[in-house]
Amino acid sequence: MNPVRPRTALVTGANRGIGLETCRQLDRAGLDVVLGARDLTRGTAAAKALSGARTRAVELDVTDADSVRRCAQRLTSDGVEVDVLVNNAGIYPTTGFFSLDEKTLREALDVHLMGAFHLCQAFVPAMVRRGFGRVVNVSSGGGALTDSVPSPAAYGISKAALNALTLVVAAAVPDTVKVNAVCPGWVRTDMGGSAAPTSVEDGADTVAWLARLPDSGPTGGFFRNRRRIDW
Numbered sequence: 001m002n003p004v005r006p007r008t009a010l011v012t013g014a015n016r017g018i019g020l021e022t023c024r025q026l027d028r029a030g031l032d033v034v035l036g037a038r039d040l041t042r043g044t045a046a047a048k049a050l051s052g053a054r055t056r057a058v059e060l061d062v063t064d065a066d067s068v069r070r071c072a073q074r075l076t077s078d079g080v081e082v083d084v085l086v087n088n089a090g091i092y093p094t095t096g097f098f099s100l101d102e103k104t105l106r107e108a109l110d111v112h113l114m115g116a117f118h119l120c121q122a123f124v125p126a127m128v129r130r131g132f133g134r135v136v137n138v139s140s141g142g143g144a145l146t147d148s149v150p151s152p153a154a155y156g157i158s159k160a161a162l163n164a165l166t167l168v169v170a171a172a173v174p175d176t177v178k179v180n181a182v183c184p185g186w187v188r189t190d191m192g193g194s195a196a197p198t199s200v201e202d203g204a205d206t207v208a209w210l211a212r213l214p215d216s217g218p219t220g221g222f223f224r225n226r227r228r229i230d231w
């Protein structure tokens with residue numbers, strides 16, 4: 001008899017905010033969790049503070065392809081197979097279009113687009129080979145081309161690019177690997193600020209739901225509050 005191992009989730013940018021809460025919810029749901037943090041000391045402290053014993057921290061700067069490669073190698077050498085990838089790491093440059101400089105736009109694209117790109121290339125092929133995978137790209141209504149609420153330029157452009165990547169990866173994999181994007185709402189975190197109406201628990205809920213989709217679940221969609229929204 002083959003013992004069934006728990007699924008393993010890797011969450012990027014998870015030492016605080018929605019990423020950390022996603023780790024908490026997945027840990028509680030019985031998954032093994034790898035908490036990615038660009039500062040390992042802060043990541044380790046965050047992992048320890050979670051009540052469950054299923055979470056470990058790993059150093060991971062999503063803008064650095066070598067860091068992604070080292071993380072993948074480390075997990076492989078430790079025998080960890082990533083079944084669920086949550087591309088959550090994010091920054092929020094507030095510059096409007098007319099004062100936007102190239103460096104700021106590149107930084108946003110590096111985190112939101114290139115980060116998710118490197119992570120998908122590192123982990124999705126093995127999901128396809130094993131016949132199971134879940135990818136959750138934490139996007140934003142600010143990246144929706146149909147959204148009437150304007151968002152800061154570099155943020156909106158880079159989240160729209162992440163949405164495009166979501167569709168491209170979803171189309172490239174079999175249905176056993178579900179690839180979706182999520183807008184967590186306006187959430188009370190360091191990024192969202194204290195005036196945001198959504199708790200971090202509710203903000204992470206749809207992220208964790210997409211991470212645990214059943215085999216009959218959707219792929220290639222964009223969700224908020226567990227409901228499909230327009231791209």
Ligand code: NAP
Pocket residue numbers: 012013014015016017018019037038039060061062063087088089090091111138139140141183184185186187188189190191192193196
């Ligand atoms: P947050 O509290 O500011 O946390 C952002 C996290 O991303 C931190 O852990 C940060 O690490 C990490 N990060 C940034 N750059 C990174 C990099 N290069 N490599 C690895 N980690 C990196 O933000 P949040 O509110 O939890 O946001 C999480 C996600 O939700 C983001 O993608 C954001 O765009 C999205 N979102 C948030 C809201 C909202 O209202 N809060 C709304 C829509 C979408 P450090 O601690 O090292 O800086």
